[in-house]
Amino acid sequence: MKRGYTAKELSGKTGMPSTVRGVKARAARENWPGQRRSHSKAIEYSLDALPTETQIAIITAQSQSRSDFSDNKQCFPAKGKSPPFAATTLNDDQRLTMGARLSFVLEIERMTAEMTQKKAIATIVALSKEHRLDLFLHDRLVVANDRSTPTSTLSERTLKRWISTYREHGEVGLAPGRRRKNLTMPLWSTDFLRCYQRPTKPSVEASYMEFCEKYTSDQPSIHQVRRFLDKLSPEARNIGRHTAQQLKALQPFRRRTTKDLMPCDVFTADGHKFDAEIINPRTGKPYRPEATTVIDVATRKVVGISIGESESSIAVIDALRNAVQHGMFALLYVDNGSGFVNDTVREIVERLGGTLTHALPYNSQARGLIERAHKTIWVNAAKKLTSYIGADMDRQAGAKAFRISRKQIRENGGTTLIPSFETFMAGIEYEIETYNNAPHRGLTKVRDPITGKRRHLSPNEAWARAISTGWQAIIAPSDVLNDVMRPQVIRPTRRGEISWAGNKYFLDNLRDFHGADVRISYDLRDASKVWVRNLSGELIGEAHLDGNASPYMPKSMVEQAYRKREHGQIRRTLEKLRMLSDKNNHMSIVEHSSAPILDAARLAEAKRVAKALIDSEPTPFTLPPDPIAKYQLWQKLNADICNSLPLTKDEALWHSSYQTNMEFAAMRRMFEHIES
Template structure:
């Protein structure tokens, strides 16, 4: 709005003549103040000297013409303290409250602009009249309904509302214009306890089923099922599921604390856990399907798999087997495990103490504390199991799983093997492949690096994190093989009997134990080699190595057994011939073919025979050492059986048969097969 208007602009307004000469006559008669407009000959008159009706019309016209956004209107810049108060007061408003506040602020700003030329009451009267007549500008019309914040159809302004908004704005700033938020009624009804007693059960009954049981027992005023549902929506997830979920399951709904591993070096903390493989493989000893138990040792700092073992169930033997591989990679400071039977036992604790580490157990039923191990199982072993047709996880199709189970068992009964169930050797090869793949794959929990080949920023792999620590100056402390072998032998106390000592269902003999008959000694055993044990006095002095069945011998001399076997064979032949003569009525003779060369063969025939023998020898398949640990051990067992049966081995077979028992893998596989046999 302006303070001065010309006769042309005032002509036709309420309270004034409709022509310019008429305006001039009224101005002369009423002695209005006047002045010439700069740059023109036109005469203009002040707004304050005009009649009241004219002033109202001019303000209404100004409101209809103004469509400037609130932000563009220059206002007085508040002080820094006032700004902080406004921000603090409006920071907790929701979207509806904030929208209503801004809409009301638009009308406050309009009143302030009008008050430059007129009084506040006059400006309010003009806005109320324009709102009632629908003459507000489109900008204010769009905000009228929102500023009222009413559920009814009445969307007009009132003098009382505008004055209330002005008072709230001057008292509390913008925050005073926001409507109050309707808080939910959080009072607990009288029937809530009785209903929750029916609803909060481990069987997880539905609301309808719980309401039906509640209606039969409750004696007070019955609420509707809709009231019950509204009450349940007000409860937090933790309060709602209390009783329906165990305390362990409720932890999935509760806040948790993330553990940072940025300040750890490799080997500072090892964590281990067992996992029942979610697919079936062929047991190498029984030939029956079973689910192996895999014990995995992870380095917390680098997420690298440093040790693994495979068994039939979680046990101390499997844990020590995996720990053996881990300490060969690097010694550890803390061994962080759960309270399972394979970890919470004196055997494992004794070995950890002798290695100089500290065993720490997580709280019972708190698998979240060992999230690295749990996630490692999902990443490595669950994904590996899903690659096999024998996968039997919870998300396996029911009908497909039943079909695989039926066909696999049928093939095992008929042929001794199945194309749907992997052999143990194939499974072990897959285990090594999965570990190598995991250790070489980028891990989200590790820092990012620039890929040297692609230049893309990505996370480090466990192997790269291990090497990065070495590059920074960290050196892995590796234990010598002899030290590892000695430390990994658990010790128990046993009583000797006539040079023998019993352990794990077997008998071991050492001549030096004869003098200790009936006394207690300490024995140390190897979880991978059951062929011998190491005996010590109670003071720790080494006595010697007792051999498995070291004092056993053949019940009868070998020659006597062989003579009796030949005699029995001859008797069987004679009885067979007599039976044939009785059945046929003719004489029967047993003619054994001679292996001596015929004396009638010419030198040319003998030379041809020699050449033929050489060609047969060349056609004989060459002996090759299998590439898999299990296959190598089985090949040695077959050669050993042939050797015991008196069969002659080739030079390559005999050489490898003699050398392989001294290999460390032979001892490990022999222990595995003996465990399964036991």
């Protein structure tokens, strides 16, 4: 048993301070006798000078460890001893070194069954110097030494230290220590971060230059500054450079699951400024519409949309009106925008029996479901248009399209680069239908009955599956929806007419309200009529579009005028042909004839020549303004192509380009639905 112990060996033992510095201070205070250990600078303190409880603990521990090592095949750490660090904190490099050292300790333990420990250690040291270790230990020798340069020899002292550490702390104690990052904040860190953590996001070089101008103490190098920033977490480094909302993208989050929800349990709604221009149906000028979308959280199905000029309560009410036609919602989850935070929307939601819930401010991550749907539906739809002005649009191409469209509007009153509102709505209906029928990765997987492969359910399939399990939607009565959820505006009436959105609506019952203001309710998808109420809310009736309009002249009179004009055109054409024929044949004109007299053969020849002249003149190609007429014109041109009939250059060009337009796809689906 040893008679002397260093301050490091005594630290943490029973009756001793837990630190080396504390042990040395107590030894100096109590005048413990000590001497320098051989081949070392450490001071050994005599066992007799130590406190009684410490002597008992040391003697008991050493007796127990010697008995365990000599009598057993394995060595175990002494009870009550804890390793210097937990096994869970070790990295792969430390684990490899620990395993290599353990191999040597266990080999010495095996050899002590036939020889003493001292002789076993000397044998291992000699074999390592002569490079005669077995292959297993030889491969682990360099790893066990854990040196910066490869060392293939061992010393007696090293092996004894490994054995002692293993007895005291187990195999975890054999792991080498590693220097941890110094996470203390330098004295200059606060002043530098004051220059670096700004919303303008200055570079490290710019922040360092400003810091050096203001900091008067010992200035660090820019490399020290960079190493300091590398120690900081991304969140701590970007405080001040990002807003609270942007910092949330660097923070842990709670993922919400929707597996326990049924359809119509939760609706979520949000507005999105469309990233392309369309023609405003009210003003005839280009604008970016505001699209309000309502999605069922359980199935991800888009159940309602509304298009307006800005986020407002009118747009929200219109979108909810379309949504509740699929079923009444229990909870409406929205943000704190002006379109949702108002008494009108709150009153309607409460009247429908639902609950309105707002997300926390600057917490768009909580509504990631509908934010992602905006990109899938609205952003992708905007990128299909030539009037796209989003962030991904090429700057020069966007500027060129802008100049051309404005020039066309100034000169012609319209443009081919910006779609009309009808074309836009037809395309949006197609995008919504495509989204609801496409597999959604937020839904469960099923095996496709056609391909046999596993895929996600589509929103429509998820809705249908819920119905098949017995779920039924609660549909609000139509009179409640019409009475509550149609947007209303106040407009003046003149002689039974109301002007709204560029149209004229007529109601005979308004004759008594001439010059007064009335409230009209309208449907954004049906412009054929509006519902008129007085200012107190009583229904007056339905005013129909152009309800008092009639033809300027009777149709029979117009047709008679058309026939008279055609006869006049034919007579004048024949007169010109007769004069040309007489001039070429040097025929004289009978002066007393008051009207040209032609026989039957010459009259037939004149008609043939006139028809040939009329047919030879090219007719300018013009497009009808109505989308239905456009599609019918395309069908006619397509039939001419199938029958090998020639088309003009303008006709052929329009025929090929119209097929790529969203209006064509919408009209085609409509005609196919009507025919079926």
